[in-house]
Amino acid sequence: MRGATLFSLLPLLSFLPGALAGHGLPRKIYGVNLGSWLVVEPWMLPQEWLNMGGENNCDCTKCIGSEFALTQANPATADKIFEGHWSSWFNQTDVDELVAAGINTVRIPLGYWIVEDLVDRDTEFFPRGGLRHLRRGLKALKKAGIVVILDHHALPGAQAVKQQFAGRCVIEPQFYTAYNYHRALVWTSVMTALSHVDPVFDNVVSIQAVNEIIMDSSKTPGYGDFQKNFVQTVRATEFLLGVAGFSTFGAVPAPHDGNFTAMIPNVGDGFFNAEVRTSLLEAFPILLKMGVFGLSRRREQLITRCALCGSFSMRADSVRASFMDVSWQWNNPPNPADAALGPQAYDNHLYYVFGGVADANEEAYMKHICNLDRVRSDAALGNSPLFFGEWGLPTQFSATDAFLMKWADAQKLQYSKGAGWIFWNFKVEKSKLAGDMAREWSYLEGVRRGYFTKDPAQYHDENVCVPYLNGASSSASATATSAASSTAAASTTAAATSTAASSTTAAASSTASS
Numbered sequence: 001m002r003g004a005t006l007f008s009l010l011p012l013l014s015f016l017p018g019a020l021a022g023h024g025l026p027r028k029i030y031g032v033n034l035g036s037w038l039v040v041e042p043w044m045l046p047q048e049w050l051n052m053g054g055e056n057n058c059d060c061t062k063c064i065g066s067e068f069a070l071t072q073a074n075p076a077t078a079d080k081i082f083e084g085h086w087s088s089w090f091n092q093t094d095v096d097e098l099v100a101a102g103i104n105t106v107r108i109p110l111g112y113w114i115v116e117d118l119v120d121r122d123t124e125f126f127p128r129g130g131l132r133h134l135r136r137g138l139k140a141l142k143k144a145g146i147v148v149i150l151d152h153h154a155l156p157g158a159q160a161v162k163q164q165f166a167g168r169c170v171i172e173p174q175f176y177t178a179y180n181y182h183r184a185l186v187w188t189s190v191m192t193a194l195s196h197v198d199p200v201f202d203n204v205v206s207i208q209a210v211n212e213i214i215m216d217s218s219k220t221p222g223y224g225d226f227q228k229n230f231v232q233t234v235r236a237t238e239f240l241l242g243v244a245g246f247s248t249f250g251a252v253p254a255p256h257d258g259n260f261t262a263m264i265p266n267v268g269d270g271f272f273n274a275e276v277r278t279s280l281l282e283a284f285p286i287l288l289k290m291g292v293f294g295l296s297r298r299r300e301q302l303i304t305r306c307a308l309c310g311s312f313s314m315r316a317d318s319v320r321a322s323f324m325d326v327s328w329q330w331n332n333p334p335n336p337a338d339a340a341l342g343p344q345a346y347d348n349h350l351y352y353v354f355g356g357v358a359d360a361n362e363e364a365y366m367k368h369i370c371n372l373d374r375v376r377s378d379a380a381l382g383n384s385p386l387f388f389g390e391w392g393l394p395t396q397f398s399a400t401d402a403f404l405m406k407w408a409d410a411q412k413l414q415y416s417k418g419a420g421w422i423f424w425n426f427k428v429e430k431s432k433l434a435g436d437m438a439r440e441w442s443y444l445e446g447v448r449r450g451y452f453t454k455d456p457a458q459y460h461d462e463n464v465c466v467p468y469l470n471g472a473s474s475s476a477s478a479t480a481t482s483a484a485s486s487t488a489a490a491s492t493t494a495a496a497t498s499t500a501a502s503s504t505t506a507a508a509s510s511t512a513s514s
């Protein structure tokens, strides 16, 4: 009977030929994060959080300072409370503003709980109903021509220490266990399948494995294997859907109406490891429940299209697997480039406000940003294209309007040397309680106040960095110093930032790096 129910859901899916048009990252990313939407970070909306029943400025391991805690405290009403937030924090009004600001990309932070079957409801507390809002948002973004990076921001067990952005505020992160890595892979397969078969997901160009993994790689055991399994899960799912083919994986299995359970035994042994295969097998019933079925029709269409190109191989519309870049971690980290099988992208986050990056004054900030070498040094390790998926205008000192204009220009210039940039955040709350937080944390407010140019590709002054470049006074020795100091900067930055991150997080208020 289940089959009949499923087929009755088929009208949910249409098989638009338009969906086949290859889509990818824009030539240059001018983006914003849709932060605090589907993963709420209370510090970004203090008044609304109070109204929702939360608490501010308290030790988030003990108070209602995360989605987990608010849901746990309000078991009967949490879904309704979050429903109110999801509909108002990001809707058509915001999409229209993003379009007007020339934004071409958004990164959407998501919790694992958006795949509701992954939540162990006896011990884990998260609101239900987010997927409907994600679909609503994706539909509006697609219509607006804005592409999307789905960012697994808050992972099962929580990947970060005392951070609201992990959805659950913990002292000991539990993500780095076989059980939770596995749940993250099931999530990945579900999101990959949705990205290919649900037409509202058409503008999804990338899926990001893990947001802000712990920087000290000695504290992230198993992460290197997870990187490989993540990529394989994306590609294996695409393979079964007929989106990606790999001659090395053997013959394309018969479609079996898109039934993974029936197809997997026919995929040659050893192409995908047992962990990946199990993840797909567990993703399949979840997709069925979501009404995503009848994949074979789309699959045949894809195969036909591809036959026209001569051979069945990796296609342009495979999603990019993205990761925090290798320089995000220190202590001999695994390199996500080693996991590549098909298109990838790499994400670096840079916040000066938490300390440890540059001395707390204008000159030091400008010198540091203007000589940033990360795009080149990452590329040397295969981490290309690199985008800067989080950054902001906040500083450790009181910044003038004139400085914020320079600061915005300089960061944009440097991040555009890579694939582009994605500001944190598209907006934050404007309220008495929030004070003037929007001035430096809200992109749209920054445009209104003139820190950002109306066209994100423009600058107030494209020579803003010239006076700050190492060797600007030009001499042979200056060049040598520049190379030496940028190497030193690269290695100290990771360590310093990580210290800064752990000390800021220790502060109870945790104006968190997101």
Ligand SMILES: *[C@@H]1O[C@H](CO)[C@@H](O)[C@H](O)[C@H]1NC(C)=O
Residues within 6 Å of the ligand: 087, 088, 089, 090, 091, 092, 093
């Ligand atoms: C979006 O939400 C805001 C805040 O609740 C509201 O003022 C606005 O009217 C909403 N826009 C749309 C198009 O629903």
Ligand SMILES: *[C@@H]1O[C@H](CO)[C@@H](O)[C@H](O)[C@H]1NC(C)=O
Residues within 6 Å of the ligand: 003, 259, 260, 261, 262, 288
């Ligand atoms: C998928 O295939 C398996 C194995 O052939 C079968 O037992 C199962 O009923 C199928 N599921 C659906 C929804 O058709």
